[in-house]
Amino acid sequence: MTNALELDGLRMHFGPVRAVDGVSLTIPRGGVTALVGESGSGKSTVGRCVVRLLKPTGGVVRIGGVDVTRLSRRELRPHRAEVSIVFQDPAGSLDPRMLVGDVVAEPLRLAGGSRLSRRARQQRVSEALAEVGLRDEVARRYPHELSGGQRQRVSIARALISSPALLIADEPTSALDVSVQASVLNLLADLQRDIGFACLFITHNLAAVEYLADQIAVMYLGKLMETGSREQIFARPAHPYTQALLAAAPVADPVRQRAQQKVLLGDDMPSALDPPSGCVFRTRCPLAFEKCALEVPPPVRIGDGEAACHLVQADGTRPDVRTGAHG
Amino acid sequence: MILEVADLTVSFVTESGDVSAVDGVNLDLDAGEIVGVVGESGCGKSVTAMSLAGLLPRSARVSGSVRLRGTELIGAREPELRRVRGKEIAYIFQEPMTSLNPVLTVGRQIGEVLQEHERLSRKQVRQRAVELLSLVGIPSPANRVDNYPHQLSGGMRQRVMIAMAVACNPTVLVADEPTTALDVTAQAGILDVLRNLRDRLGTSVLIITHDLGVIADIADRVVVMYAGRVVEQAPVVELFAHPHHHYTDGLLKASPTPGRHAGTDRLQEIPGLVPVLTRQPDACTFADRCPAADQKCRGSAPPLTASSGSQAHLAACWHPTRQEAKR
Ligand SMILES: Nc1ncnc2c1ncn2[C@@H]1O[C@H](COP(=O)(O)OP(=O)(O)OP(=O)(O)O)[C@@H](O)[C@H]1O
Ligand SMILES: Nc1ncnc2c1ncn2[C@@H]1O[C@H](COP(=O)(O)OP(=O)(O)OP(=O)(O)O)[C@@H](O)[C@H]1O
Ligand SMILES: [Mg+2]
Ligand SMILES: [Mg+2]
Numbered sequence: 001m002t003n004a005l006e007l008d009g010l011r012m013h014f015g016p017v018r019a020v021d022g023v024s025l026t027i028p029r030g031g032v033t034a035l036v037g038e039s040g041s042g043k044s045t046v047g048r049c050v051v052r053l054l055k056p057t058g059g060v061v062r063i064g065g066v067d068v069t070r071l072s073r074r075e076l077r078p079h080r081a082e083v084s085i086v087f088q089d090p091a092g093s094l095d096p097r098m099l100v101g102d103v104v105a106e107p108l109r110l111a112g113g114s115r116l117s118r119r120a121r122q123q124r125v126s127e128a129l130a131e132v133g134l135r136d137e138v139a140r141r142y143p144h145e146l147s148g149g150q151r152q153r154v155s156i157a158r159a160l161i162s163s164p165a166l167l168i169a170d171e172p173t174s175a176l177d178v179s180v181q182a183s184v185l186n187l188l189a190d191l192q193r194d195i196g197f198a199c200l201f202i203t204h205n206l207a208a209v210e211y212l213a214d215q216i217a218v219m220y221l222g223k224l225m226e227t228g229s230r231e232q233i234f235a236r237p238a239h240p241y242t243q244a245l246l247a248a249a250p251v252a253d254p255v256r257q258r259a260q261q262k263v264l265l266g267d268d269m270p271s272a273l274d275p276p277s278g279c280v281f282r283t284r285c286p287l288a289f290e291k292c293a294l295e296v297p298p299p300v301r302i303g304d305g306e307a308a309c310h311l312v313q314a315d316g317t318r319p320d321v322r323t324g325a326h327g
Numbered sequence: 328m329i330l331e332v333a334d335l336t337v338s339f340v341t342e343s344g345d346v347s348a349v350d351g352v353n354l355d356l357d358a359g360e361i362v363g364v365v366g367e368s369g370c371g372k373s374v375t376a377m378s379l380a381g382l383l384p385r386s387a388r389v390s391g392s393v394r395l396r397g398t399e400l401i402g403a404r405e406p407e408l409r410r411v412r413g414k415e416i417a418y419i420f421q422e423p424m425t426s427l428n429p430v431l432t433v434g435r436q437i438g439e440v441l442q443e444h445e446r447l448s449r450k451q452v453r454q455r456a457v458e459l460l461s462l463v464g465i466p467s468p469a470n471r472v473d474n475y476p477h478q479l480s481g482g483m484r485q486r487v488m489i490a491m492a493v494a495c496n497p498t499v500l501v502a503d504e505p506t507t508a509l510d511v512t513a514q515a516g517i518l519d520v521l522r523n524l525r526d527r528l529g530t531s532v533l534i535i536t537h538d539l540g541v542i543a544d545i546a547d548r549v550v551v552m553y554a555g556r557v558v559e560q561a562p563v564v565e566l567f568a569h570p571h572h573h574y575t576d577g578l579l580k581a582s583p584t585p586g587r588h589a590g591t592d593r594l595q596e597i598p599g600l601v602p603v604l605t606r607q608p609d610a611c612t613f614a615d616r617c618p619a620a621d622q623k624c625r626g627s628a629p630p631l632t633a634s635s636g637s638q639a640h641l642a643a644c645w646h647p648t649r650q651e652a653k654r
Binding site for chain 2: 038039147148149177178179181182183185186189190204205206207208210211244245247248249250251252253254255257258262264265266267268269
């Protein structure tokens, strides 16, 4: 069976800026992979390469087995309906002059759905709105007349109306309140289970994906540091960066949170213009040693995933940033 | 008590009618205490914070009392308020980039704050600026003092904002969503700085956030706001272990927390939306979203009272959650 998405050594350089620098990743049909990392690590750039808002400067993007990396705009058209994207900022990504109904119907029109009669199109729009829990009358409103959570539901309805096999969700809940965030995350999880689309869920908040993603990929400065099943990443993170990210996410439980040993990485994320030699994470890694500056660590198989760190070994040896222990 | 807020009420006159933003808020802050204010967007957290030092626009109608070491600030004259701001009550806000001047070095900007309240030579100013940068954990402060804001990461810019806020050693530091725009790793650093300030300088901190993880990490005491009112208040461990108000309970259950959702595959939602009120009704404003609401809740507003024994744990609810079963 073909995979929903395959990235093979994906590179996106903006002149000297190496925003994405060799990312390989596979999402099977119906799978949900979370792409996690700090601001500027290149997550959105990966997403934008997949939906071909950007043309990658290297590597391969395969969608449903088809190499779309270098297709022209025209050649891409038949594949457009295969992938959709939902952005972080629901206000900025919805055209304020368009009625919600037209916003949601737009992908149908772009995919050559003009063959669809008006009645049929309206029918599809009300189905899509109902799917995300919005009433029909919302179709006749403007985006600014809705709450943030409602607007994000509209973006999701628009993204799903073309029945894509793959949904890119770029921080879809980061701008929302906790209670609204919970309902949007639940909605995405329910739709994903019912419809079965594959999903690349981009976020900087590991806690938000714990029950949504089955695979997690951790990104830093354009490269993947670690990949693995959700269970493994949460229970036995191998890469020092993954461990630090987990330790930094505050737990909404004062007893556990205060007992937790802090790992402070400092704020000095190097620039993608001039990434460090060797391991890109070494300048903030509490465990870095000479070799890290000299050699790029290759991904090593560990458990059900991979980690790119000189201290990780295939026999299961992994470092611990909390104790500073090498293995 | 350093700061005593009593019956604070704020409304705004707008073109589309009055907006009731804060209704009868009571709040205390002790010397060296960190109090967290939590609640959904629009519940009145920022308006409460800004009214402390008279920062609200003219369209605001403010009543009630704000006493700083016994001195009333509501209705105080502008020169008095100007002295209070910075020297007694200092603020940091969410967006460090927009509050910093892009064309001045961070040293110059810290210097301007210092010279507003003290007479210092240029050399003294620079030395104090370096000390302050070091106090907020910026590495090599003697070099960073000559940096422009764009040369710093988001986390470092927020540290600079804190350095400016504490330049004159204020009694109270009000931090309004100081980490919301930051990554978890930078956030952990900022929370550490705030804790340090309290420990080393004895600063009282009022921290505003919608993130219960932040509260769990840093607050000694928590104030939960809903639709302009304080609905619950308790020491941090007590609040998370035994929330009395159904809104607090809902917020806790909606917050993604690693480990808490084991065995379930969804977050709990709080159905419905925060109401925008033109007038505060004599009713519980959470009643429409509350699983325990009845006629009484819709007919009269519950007072904020000590519920189960502890004088430190207050809730405004006619039917507090049954905690006996959980203990
Ligand atoms: N069009 C562009 N031109 C030049 N540089 C770019 C462009 N788009 C992104 N970058 C750079 O590429 C890097 C990765 O950016 P990207 O937006 O993918 O990060 P991200 O992980 O999504 O971060 P965030 O969490 O802040 O959204 C950054 O250094 C960014 O400045
Ligand atoms: N200048 C203003 N004019 C009119 N209404 C205002 C003004 N400032 C705030 N409000 C209203 O007062 C209420 C409380 O706003 P406030 O900014 O305190 O919310 P908040 O709890 O800080 O929310 P957030 O988490 O989004 O920052 C909101 O309904 C808001 O729309
Ligand atoms: Mg992004
Ligand atoms: Mg606010």
